Amino acid sequence: MTAAKNRILELRAELDQHNYRYHVLDEPSIPDAEYDRLFNELKALEAANPELITSDSPTQRVGSAALSAFTQVRHEVPMLSLGNAFEETDMREFDRRVTEGLDLPAGDLFGGGATVEYSCEPKLDGLAVSLLYQDGVLVRGATRGDGTTGEDISVNVRTVRNIPLKLHGTGWPATLEVRGEVFMSKAGFERLNATQLEVGGKTFANPRNAAAGSLRQLDSKITANRPLEFCCYGIGQVSADIADTHIGNLQQLKAWGMPISHELKLAQGIAECLDYYRDIGERRNALPYEIDGVVFKVNSIASQRELGFRAREPRWAIAHKFPAMEELTELLDVEFQVGRTGAVTPVARLKPVKVAGVTVANATLHNMDEVARLGLMIGDTVIIRRAGDVIPQVVQVVMERRPENARPVQIPEKCPVCGSHVERTQLIKRSKGRETVSEGAVYRCVGRLACGAQLKQAIIHFVSRRAMDIEGLGEKSVEQLVDEGLVSSPADLYALTFEQIVDLEGFAELSSKNLLGAIEDSKKPGLARFIYALGIPDVGEETAKVLARSLGSLERVQQALPQVLTYLPDVGLEVAHEIHSFFEDAHNQQVIADLLRHGLQIQDQGELAAEFAASTTLGGFLDKLHIPSVGPGGAQKLADKFGSLQAVISADWLDMRQALPEKQANSVREFFALEENRQLAEAAEKQLADFGMHWQSEKKVVEGLPLAGQTWVLTGSLELMSRDVAKDKLESLGAKVAGSVSAKTHCVVAGPGAGSKLTKANELGLKVLDEEAFVVFLKEHGVPV
Ligand code: IVH
Numbered sequence: 008m009t010a011a012k013n014r015i016l017e018l019r020a021e022l023d024q025h026n027y028r029y030h031v032l033d034e035p036s037i038p039d040a041e042y043d044r045l046f047n048e049l050k051a052l053e054a055a056n057p058e059l060i061t062s063d064s065p066t067q068r069v070g071s072a073a074l075s076a077f078t079q080v081r082h083e084v085p086m087l088s089l090g091n092a093f094e095e096t097d098m099r100e101f102d103r104r105v106t107e108g109l110d111l112p113a114g115d116l117f118g119g120g121a122t123v124e125y126s127c128e129p130k131l132d133g134l135a136v137s138l139l140y141q142d143g144v145l146v147r148g149a150t151r152g153d154g155t156t157g158e159d160i161s162v163n164v165r166t167v168r169n170i171p172l173k174l175h176g177t178g179w180p181a182t183l184e185v186r187g188e189v190f191m192s193k194a195g196f197e198r199l200n201a202t203q204l205e206v207g208g209k210t211f212a213n214p215r216n217a218a219a220g221s222l223r224q225l226d227s228k229i230t231a232n233r234p235l236e237f238c239c240y241g242i243g244q245v246s247a248d249i250a251d252t253h254i255g256n257l258q259q260l261k262a263w264g265m266p267i268s269h270e271l272k273l274a275q276g277i278a279e280c281l282d283y284y285r286d287i288g289e290r291r292n293a294l295p296y297e298i299d300g301v302v303f304k305v306n307s308i309a310s311q312r313e314l315g316f317r318a319r320e321p322r323w324a325i326a327h328k329f330p331a332m333e334e335l336t337e338l339l340d341v342e343f344q345v346g347r348t349g350a351v352t353p354v355a356r357l358k359p360v361k362v363a364g365v366t367v368a369n370a371t372l373h374n375m376d377e378v379a380r381l382g383l384m385i386g387d388t389v390i391i392r393r394a395g396d397v398i399p400q401v402v403q404v405v406m407e408r409r410p411e412n413a414r415p416v417q418i419p420e421k422c423p424v425c426g427s428h429v430e431r432t433q434l435i436k437r438s439k440g441r442e443t444v445s446e447g448a449v450y451r452c453v454g455r456l457a458c459g460a461q462l463k464q465a466i467i468h469f470v471s472r473r474a475m476d477i478e479g480l481g482e483k484s485v486e487q488l489v490d491e492g493l494v495s496s497p498a499d500l501y502a503l504t505f506e507q508i509v510d511l512e513g514f515a516e517l518s519s520k521n522l523l524g525a526i527e528d529s530k531k532p533g534l535a536r537f538i539y540a541l542g543i544p545d546v547g548e549e550t551a552k553v554l555a556r557s558l559g560s561l562e563r564v565q566q567a568l569p570q571v572l573t574y575l576p577d578v579g580l581e582v583a584h585e586i587h588s589f590f591e592d593a594h595n596q597q598v599i600a601d602l603l604r605h606g607l608q609i610q611d612q613g614e615l616a617a618e619f620a621a622s623t624t625l626g627g628f629l630d631k632l633h634i635p636s637v638g639p640g641g642a643q644k645l646a647d648k649f650g651s652l653q654a655v656i657s658a659d660w661l662d663m664r665q666a667l668p669e670k671q672a673n674s675v676r677e678f679f680a681l682e683e684n685r686q687l688a689e690a691a692e693k694q695l696a697d698f699g700m701h702w703q704s705e706k707k708v709v710e711g712l713p714l715a716g717q718t719w720v721l722t723g724s725l726e727l728m729s730r731d732v733a734k735d736k737l738e739s740l741g742a743k744v745a746g747s748v749s750a751k752t753h754c755v756v757a758g759p760g761a762g763s764k765l766t767k768a769n770e771l772g773l774k775v776l777d778e779e780a781f782v783v784f785l786k787e788h789g790v791p792v
Contacts (some may be wrong), residue, residue, distance in 0.1 A: 104622030122276030133190025195234030292395030427454030710743025
């Protein structure tokens with residue numbers, strides 16, 4: 008055997024072992040990164056030695072060429088379905104039939120009687136699959152079909168990560184058919200739908216449909232990219248018996264590498280089965296996958312044989328169902344709600360229906376694109392889904408039931424609250440040097456704070472804990488303040504008097520004083536908090552922090568041009584436009600001026616951040632202009648050659664050709680020949696200069712910082728400042744702050760409770776500072792603490 012072959016076999020065995028620990032035992036023994044390394048090593052070795060690739064290699068779960076149809080497969084042992092129980096009495100009746108069927112003494116009103124041993128397992132909501140192993144190797148996978156004939160989906164099942172391509176250990180029957188459910192976890196389903204929405208693909212109504220649609224793909228390469236999982240719940244055709252009990256069978260299968268349910272339990276008698284049903288029912292929402300009930304099976308295989316079958320159902324098993332999460336109802340109307348940023352959102356008014364025990368009469372429809380995607384009309388019969396704690400959703404229209412008088416859903420032209428005009432938002436994209444505008448999914452009322460709905464929401468947001476943190480002002484009180492005309496902008500809060508508040512419902516002397524105190528106490532917000540409190544559309548806490556940290560002053564944030572804003576981490580062109588137009592709006596300017604007039608003093612203002620200054624290089628700037636056919640490389644060449652925007656704009660043809668090939672050179676000249684492009688670029692450059700940026704200082708700024716090029720890690724809890732603040736301070740000195748410790752880490756700041764990161768830092772012999780030493784260090788470097 009060659010060395011390559013040896014290593015390949017070794018790697019496969021190791022990867023199989025890790026797969027087993029990960030998927031079956033749930034006890035991964037190596038980090039994902041290490042697994043990936045082994046996997047890639049195997050892939051590389053196989054690529055170099057294709058003759059050594061075998062179909063059971065873990066690298067072969069990638070799907071094969073698309074099929075034109077599935078071939079049919081006959082199930083030697085039919086794949087049956089289960090009888091259903093909905094009520095406790097159905098379950099007691101089932102137990103009585105089992106007890107009688109086995110000739111065991113029945114109990115009476117006072118109990119007594121024999122107890123039957125049952126296995127209990129969740130009823131996964133996916134689709135039944137049969138896996139055939141010959142001499143321990145997976146040779147065929149099939150769907151249930153009508154129970155007698157299914158479809159051959161071998162290539163598809165091979166892509167499901169936790170289905171063993173080869174059984175572990177020894178002693179398996181030469182022919183072994185494993186049965187179980189292929190399903191999609193809740194998280195996998197959410198991820199898949201999010202991706203499908205992004206790429207404009209079909210979304211799925213629920214995890215079950217997603218699993219079915221993914222597994223029954225003629226192109227198994229698609230299946231390979233879907234987050235499918237398998238859970239084994241029994242056996243079909245076998246050349247030799249395995250164990251005496253159902254649970255014994257499953258445990259043996261687990262030892263051979265089959266994933267089985269973590270919730271598998273043994274119950275003595277029906278009472279314990281009912282306990283199990285209740286327990287799983289309570290934990291249903293918290294389980295990572297959807298279940299529609301639990302399954303009880305007589306545990307003894309001999310008893311199962313004695314009981315046998317009735318029609319297409321075993322007499323020894325039953326499904327005890329949970330309330331359904333999907334129901335049909337009628338869409339009575341669609342109303343429109345106005346949110347904080349003016350977004351006008353369609354809400355479905357439904358004929359009340361009980362879904363999983365809760366009456367549902369409303370469901371959000373998100374936006375008009377969603378209405379269009381569903382093809383929804385008023386009067387339609389729709390499928391409503393309420394998964395766990397999730398808000399009820401309309402997942403599908405039952406087209407066959409559309410009445411003749413069904414009406415289309417129309418976005419109102421005027422805001423239902425204030426009567427202002429409703430406008431469709433626009434999406435701004437930049438390509439080939441131009442901004443192109445397309446229609447967005449969201450409609451907005453242009454009334455801003457003149458719209459009662461927006462004003463109330465804006466104030467609720469403004470006073471919230473993570474914004475201005477004004478305690479004692481709940482939603483009801485805000486509504487009163489607005490409805491009474493006492494407050495028509497956030498700034499008015501600072502003009503409220505004791506007499507005005509004390510008359511409001513729910514307020515007394517003390518609470519009014521407390522509220523006025525809280526309002527007074529909120530007058531010194533940090534810059535990030537203040538920006539967040541303004542409620543700029545699309546600007547959450549993170550973006551607010553980025554704006555504050557990078558630009559350093561309210562004035563700069565207010566003035567920043569969209570082109571300049573896109574320099575900030577995670578700020579795209581659309582958000583940049585939102586921010587810019589928010590501050591351009593005269594009404595918003597007035598609110599900010601009023602707030603300052605009422606004595607608001609914004610803290611933490613100062614210089615432009617060094618890392619922002621350093622991120623604005625001329626090359627990067629020219630690249631951001633998106634000059635057609637000029638990529639980052641070309642932009643850098645222009646910067647190297649000309650050194651300033653003006654020099655690029657006024658360059659003559661010969662000079663330009665020295666920097667770039669003809670096509671690109673032409674493109675640059677054409678670009679700047681357009682007045683509009685030139686103005687935009689000049690304005691942005693001028694603003695960067697006003698902010699204190701100079702191309703000459705490129706890189707030098709960060710390079711000149713004391714911690715430039717260093718990576719620091721924060722771990723444990725800090726008492727004198729939050730981790731975020733510590734991070735900001737380090738970054739202001741030019742350091743990068745990373746989440747994990749490696750040999751490249753320069754220093755670790757460890758507070759109380761530090762764990763594995765600190766251990767690792769000590770193992771690697773890295774420099775470690777406690778909080779006290781860290782504070783001293785910061786002070787030494789001129790950073791206030
Ligand atoms: S046992 C003879 N166990 O429910 C027994 N089925 O109507 C056959 N299912 O199509 C099935 N979880 O796909 C069994 N733990 C479980 C199950 C389960 C889900 C599905 C199965 C079948 C249907 C039965």
